[in-house]
Amino acid sequence: xxxxxxxxxxxHGDLRAALLAAAERTLREKGVGSLSLRELxxxxxxxxxxxxxxxxDKQALLNALALAGYERLGQALDAADDPALPLEPRLTALARxxxxxxxxxxxxxxxxxxxxxxxxxxxxxxAAVERTVGNLAQVVADAQKRGEIIAGDPEDLNLVTGAxxxxxxxxxxxxxxxxxxxxxxxxxxxxxxxxxxxPR
Amino acid sequence: xxxxxxxxxxxHGDLRAALLAAAERTLREKGVGSLSLRELxxxxxxxxxxxxxxxxDKQALLNALALAGYERLGQALDAADDPALPLEPRLTALARxxxxxxxxxxxxxxxxxxxxxxxxxxxxxxAAVERTVGNLAQVVADAQKRGEIIAGDPEDLNLVTGAxxxxxxxxxxxxxxxxxxxxxxxxxxxxxxxxxxxPR
DNA sequence: ACCTGAACACCGTTCAAGT
DNA sequence: ACCTGAACACCGTTCAAGT
Numbered sequence: 001x002x003x004x005x006x007x008x009x010x011x012h013g014d015l016r017a018a019l020l021a022a023a024e025r026t027l028r029e030k031g032v033g034s035l036s037l038r039e040l041x042x043x044x045x046x047x048x049x050x051x052x053x054x055x056x057d058k059q060a061l062l063n064a065l066a067l068a069g070y071e072r073l074g075q076a077l078d079a080a081d082d083p084a085l086p087l088e089p090r091l092t093a094l095a096r097x098x099x100x101x102x103x104x105x106x107x108x109x110x111x112x113x114x115x116x117x118x119x120x121x122x123x124x125x126x127a128a129v130e131r132t133v134g135n136l137a138q139v140v141a142d143a144q145k146r147g148e149i150i151a152g153d154p155e156d157l158n159l160v161t162g163a164x165x166x167x168x169x170x171x172x173x174x175x176x177x178x179x180x181x182x183x184x185x186x187x188x189x190x191x192x193x194x195x196x197x198x199p200r
Numbered sequence: 201x202x203x204x205x206x207x208x209x210x211x212h213g214d215l216r217a218a219l220l221a222a223a224e225r226t227l228r229e230k231g232v233g234s235l236s237l238r239e240l241x242x243x244x245x246x247x248x249x250x251x252x253x254x255x256x257d258k259q260a261l262l263n264a265l266a267l268a269g270y271e272r273l274g275q276a277l278d279a280a281d282d283p284a285l286p287l288e289p290r291l292t293a294l295a296r297x298x299x300x301x302x303x304x305x306x307x308x309x310x311x312x313x314x315x316x317x318x319x320x321x322x323x324x325x326x327a328a329v330e331r332t333v334g335n336l337a338q339v340v341a342d343a344q345k346r347g348e349i350i351a352g353d354p355e356d357l358n359l360v361t362g363a364x365x366x367x368x369x370x371x372x373x374x375x376x377x378x379x380x381x382x383x384x385x386x387x388x389x390x391x392x393x394x395x396x397x398x399p400r
Numbered sequence: 401a402c403c404t405g406a407a408c409a410c411c412g413t414t415c416a417a418g419t
Numbered sequence: 420a421c422c423t424g425a426a427c428a429c430c431g432t433t434c435a436a437g438t
Contacts, residue, residue: 015421036411047423049414054421058412087398114310115375129376149397152388159368159377159385160392164360167367175315176329177359185359188352192360196396197349198287215402236430247404249433254402258431 016054018044027107063121066112070128077135087148092190102169103179216254218244227307263321266312270328277335287348292390302369303379
């Protein structure tokens with residue numbers, strides 16, 4: 001038994017994917033701070049210079065990670081969105097999905113938030129962000145059409161809802177809010193957002 | 201002219217303060233990524249091991265920086281808060297101050313958000329956060345007392361307003377929102393928060 | 401007390417050279 | 420095409436030794 005049984009999934013045609021997979025695991029388990037290309041190369045069983053073939057930069061690796069994150073977040077939001085629902089439950093479901101993602105991927109989400117103005121990657125990134133935000137914008141637009149929401153500038157309305165959700169996610173990622181407290185508070189949060197803090 | 205005129209403010213009794221000052225300048229000008237203890241030591245004109253006398257860790261330096269940030273944010277909020285004002289303008293002024301801080305100290309704010317569970321520093325840090333949040337909580341509490349705000353759980357109300365402001369600040373720090381757009385939108389933001397998105 | 405110099409164990413990035 | 424090995428210029432941290 002001088003070598004592994006068989007079928008090493010790496011080393012050959014899939015180094016890029018292997019690096020990304022290892023990176024995400026490290027990210028989840030030890031945080032961004034402990035993410036090193038050399039360590040990743042070691043984990044995957046490759047020379048320390050090999051990652052350079054697939055990612056011109058450490059930042060490029062991080063960008064790819066963030067991009068994948070947006071992909072998965074987008075899917076989660078799509079899956080959670082039911083356009084047939086009335087506004088409040090629809091928004092609540094969406095918020096719950098977003099916060100769930102934040103809970104399960106706190107470190108990744110921080111990475112996604114951190115803007116690095118890489119001129120090349122920023123195009124894809126902007127598109128990914130757009131798609132994520134677009135999900136929320138659709139809900140607002142639909143609600144406006146149905147008269148369930150005031151007829152203000154949609155941009156402004158998206159900003160409030162977006163900022164609120166973003167802030168909640170940041171609270172979770174930052175450890176200022178426990179997952180339980182966050183999920184327990186979603187309903188009232190959305191309610192307050194829709195009905196306002198002033199007495200009616 | 202082989203040496204500086206006089207009074208080197210550093211090197212002697214003030215290395216700690218000098219390091220913090222240099223660090224904040226670097227933070228503002230080049231971002232956290234370019235913050236190195238060795239570089240800081242060079243800038244201040246001291247050996248690379250000297251910082252270790254005043255900060256056990258690089259993280260300790262960052263913690264001190266964040267703490268100072270909370271100090272200044274707290275002062276800015278205090279200065280902006282006028283308890284005599286009616287709820288909406290009072291909250292607007294506070295929001296404007298918070299976003300102003302985010303605009304002027306984007307990198308620092310990111311540092312302040314980033315939780316590092318340093319068991320020792322977390323005590324001071326928690327207190328600093330508490331004071332910042334407390335400012336907002338006071339506004340909500342006052343408004344509730346006056347009947348200007350619904351009589352829900354104060355925790356929940358603080359969460360909405362806090363998350364919204366936090367999210368806006370993060371949008372600014374992350375470059376997804378220009379300072380102009382952010383400041384221009386404060387009034388309607390606060391209005392939407394207080395009056396809700398549903399038609400009245 | 402406060403700082404220096406050398407040392408250790410890491411990094412990211414580049415580049416010739418191998419297969 | 421894809422990877423290796425060596426090299427370069429950095430890091431943070433520690434620790435004896437100096438003043």
